[in-house]
Amino acid sequence: xxxxxxxxxxxxxxxxxxxxEEPVPDEKFGSKEGSPKEGRLIYxxxxxxxxxxRVVAARGGYKSVPHLLREYLHRSLIPRIREGRCFxxxxxxxxxxxxxxxxxxxxxxxxxxxxxxxxxxxxESQARTKIQLGLESWEPxxxxxxxLTGALRRLEERRARDGGAGALPFCRCGEAEVVxxxxxxxxxxxxxxxxxxxxxxxACRWLGPSREDSAKExxxxxxxxxxxxxxxxxxxxxxxxxxxxxxxxxxEEAKKRLKSKGAWLGQTGSDLARRATRMLIRRVExxxxxxxRHITEDSRLYRExxxxxxxxxxxxxxxxxxxxxxxxxxxxxxxxxxxxxxGQLDVLQAAARLAIEAPDEKMRPPLPGASG
Numbered sequence: 515x516x517x518x519x520x521x522x523x524x525x526x527x528x529x530x531x532x533x534x535e536e537p538v539p540d541e542k543f544g545s546k547e548g549s550p551k552e553g554r555l556i557y558x559x560x561x562x563x564x565x566x567x568r569v570v571a572a573r574g575g576y577k578s579v580p581h582l583l584r585e586y587l588h589r590s591l592i593p594r595i596r597e598g599r600c601f602x603x604x605x606x607x608x609x610x611x612x613x614x615x616x617x618x619x620x621x622x623x624x625x626x627x628x629x630x631x632x633x634x635x636x637x638e639s640q641a642r643t644k645i646q647l648g649l650e651s652w653e654p655x656x657x658x659x660x661x662l663t664g665a666l667r668r669l670e671e672r673r674a675r676d677g678g679a680g681a682l683p684f685c686r687c688g689e690a691e692v693v694x695x696x697x698x699x700x701x702x703x704x705x706x707x708x709x710x711x712x713x714x715x716x717a718c719r720w721l722g723p724s725r726e727d728s729a730k731e732x733x734x735x736x737x738x739x740x741x742x743x744x745x746x747x748x749x750x751x752x753x754x755x756x757x758x759x760x761x762x763x764x765x766e767e768a769k770k771r772l773k774s775k776g777a778w779l780g781q782t783g784s785d786l787a788r789r790a791t792r793m794l795i796r797r798v799e800x801x802x803x804x805x806x807r808h809i810t811e812d813s814r815l816y817r818e819x820x821x822x823x824x825x826x827x828x829x830x831x832x833x834x835x836x837x838x839x840x841x842x843x844x845x846x847x848x849x850x851x852x853x854x855x856x857g858q859l860d861v862l863q864a865a866a867r868l869a870i871e872a873p874d875e876k877m878r879p880p881l882p883g884a885s886g
Contacts (some may be wrong), residue, residue, distance in 0.1 A: 538712050582700065590699075594710065596661070599713045600710055602666040603666060606662070684736060757830035760858070761827065764864075764866045768815040768867075771870050775874075778874070794842075804875040808864055810856075842861060843858055
């Protein structure tokens, strides 16, 4: 399949959205960690799988590459396919093992190939790495694949009718291609490329490298002024891990609720506490009066440190975040008319309450390409 997709026009290759007869179900899938999932083997490019591992290690909130892919499919790629905001030709050119039909684990007539994955996968298995991806339901992925296949069929029919640059042999898109597209978007962003790659008009500039040396090329392509996304907390002298420990003095009930909510979202209580702390600091910086009201409200979730006690709910914060907490406290105490002085304890308690009370969607880990 040619990678020249310059005449695709709109993401669907058509002016109309994905047809209604091929809907993408809107239900959540894989959103509740620990629930039964149907697992399938998916082949990924080794360079992409490596980048996904780096994102998991650095971004926080994702406990594995499959967890990252589940969240990205549900919250980013599937909705864009449903809305007709992906370029199908570019996506298929980058994710099929071959340009021939059957590259998605289905024969040209729509049946499953004997091995359960694509003929192209079998031919290129030595150059790919496989992962086991479990989803509560594969129906949304299957429907997305059908929607892309339909969009590609219409694009090919239009080219045959009107003419166009670049050969585009028709092939079916399957579940494996949808998953590989998610992996490719995450990996491209991690290397310094744009987010939501297959929805970008300028995607051609980023689709060339797909080999092991792409990570090296990514360093020179990184957007000016952008920090590499895969940052790890530096380990301080005399410590075994990065970051600085802080104590959230909350009740046992609050701890249980925090940990339970974290488990529901596939994270830990500490992940939620860190995210809520950053959210609250940002609120202090952007809307200090609103933040002050939240921080000074009483709550049964709080408790006072006991005499001689040195630990509450302990969480490791990045050194930069710890400094931002200190600056936020100082800023709040400088406001005119302040009576009692606030301390770090007050801000951290309020952050823990925010983590418990905020809607689930607010506490999910940020997707690759999003600020967080």
